[in-house]
Amino acid sequence: MIHMLLLMPDFSGTAAKKAIYFRQFDRKRIALIGPASYRWIVNFFGAIMAGKDVVLLDSFLASAERHILLDKVRPDYILSYTMQYILADSDGLTIENVSHDEENCDESDFDASVSEGNILFFTSGTSELAKAVVLTSANLNFSTSLVSSKIACSSSDRVLSVLPPNHVFGLIYSILWPLSCGACVCISRGIKHISFDTIYYNPSILPVFPALLEGYIRFNSMNAELKTIIVGESKCSDRIISELEDDGYNVYSVYGLTAASGGIAVSSKATGHKLVPYDGITISIADDDEIFIKSAGIMQCYDNDEAQTKEVISNGFLHSGDLGYLDDEGHLIITGSKKNILALPNGEKINCLEVEEFFNANDSIDESAIGILHGSCTIWISTTDEKFGDEQAQRMVDSYNKTKCVSRHINHYIIVNAPLPRDRYGHLDRWALAKESSSRD
DSSP states (O other), X not given: OGGGGOOOHHHHHHHHHHHHHHTTSOOOEEEEESOSOHHHHHHHHHHHHTTOEEEEEOTTSOHHXXXXXXXXXXXXXXXXXXXXXXXXXXXXXXXOSSOOOGGGSOGGGOOTTSOOOXXXXXXXXXXXXXXXXXXXXXXXXXXXXXXXXXXXXXXXXXXXXXXXXXXXXXXXXXXXHHHXXXXXXXXXXXXXXXXXXXXXXXXXXXXEOHHHHHHHHHTTOOOTTOOEEXXXXXXXXXXXXXXXXXXXXXEEEEEOOGGGTTOSEEEOGGGTTOBEEOTTOEEEEOTTOEEEEESTTOOSEETTOHHHHHHHEETTEEXXXXXXXXXXXXXXXXXXXXXXXXXXXXXXXXXXXXXXXXXXXXXXXXXXXXXXXXTEEEEEEEOOOTTOOHHHHHHHHHHHHTTSOGGGOOOEEEEXXXXXXXXXXXXXXXXXXXXXXXXXX
């Protein structure tokens, strides 16, 4: 059960009081909206311990996008940092004639036999295409134990939490795992201070996205006490990892999926920075090289979508959508992706088809592909139109960026006067395209 992760009696008691408070409300589903904070964590644990299903939403989403996601999961209640975490109904209106003071609750009245609620994370992509993954507390407990089996953390450690808690990587590695080890979780003071939170808190462990890590290096913000760096959500530069290890840091790169509760494989200096599946993870490679995963962390389902669930889970194996193979030493080598989701270095994920359809709608463009080149979001444009040049390409990029938040902007474009590469099945090979471009630089 998830409350077993709480080793600190005071915090455990506070979460139990919150659970007792939530149990006075009959309906089941609560949307939790906000950045990581002490109050966010208390509400998260309290709601699950109360048997409520908790939907985690990005606090930085635009209002229109948030409403699209809320319509998909239809929560009964909303807990938002903008409302000081006062429970509101599904319309965001404060519930009247009900006490909002859990301090009057007695933690000794907490009944741990009540079934815990589920946790819903949204998958990558646009709001219209995002699906809600249903995980149980047992799923999260399993993934937390996987991390502990490979990465050292104790009550003497300080773990800096700068990642959004609505990402399974952020929730597991920067909140649940350190709490389960009795470590001190240091919550970021916000975007304004994020580059210097390391100096303020002096953490020993830092879970980060690649873009965040590059920022800390650029601002010379690596504190003397920092020993362990955990990088996830997208691939980190081999050069950066090598330089950090030369400076004495222990650097881990993790591979995970929301639908697998975040825990699949990890790499470190000891493994030659090749991914090794966590113990308890079974990997199978399909005939078309797709990676199949079986573990106690596999999701229960997509929320209210039995058909989609059956498409991605068969015989207990999750179809990852990623391509790869296991080498002779058992390392997991990822070579590409069947799914049309691109993980950006800043932790954001975008739907490739949506981006490419925007560019392909131009009559002068034969085809396009979105990818990552040298750590930047890049669009490759294939055209045989001699009149289509830098001016036209930049205009299209600017037009696209106007419709997206800054974290999802396209930074560069490359015009290609030839067909884009494809894999042996005829699918657009974005990985090969980025590799070819990188080798030419």
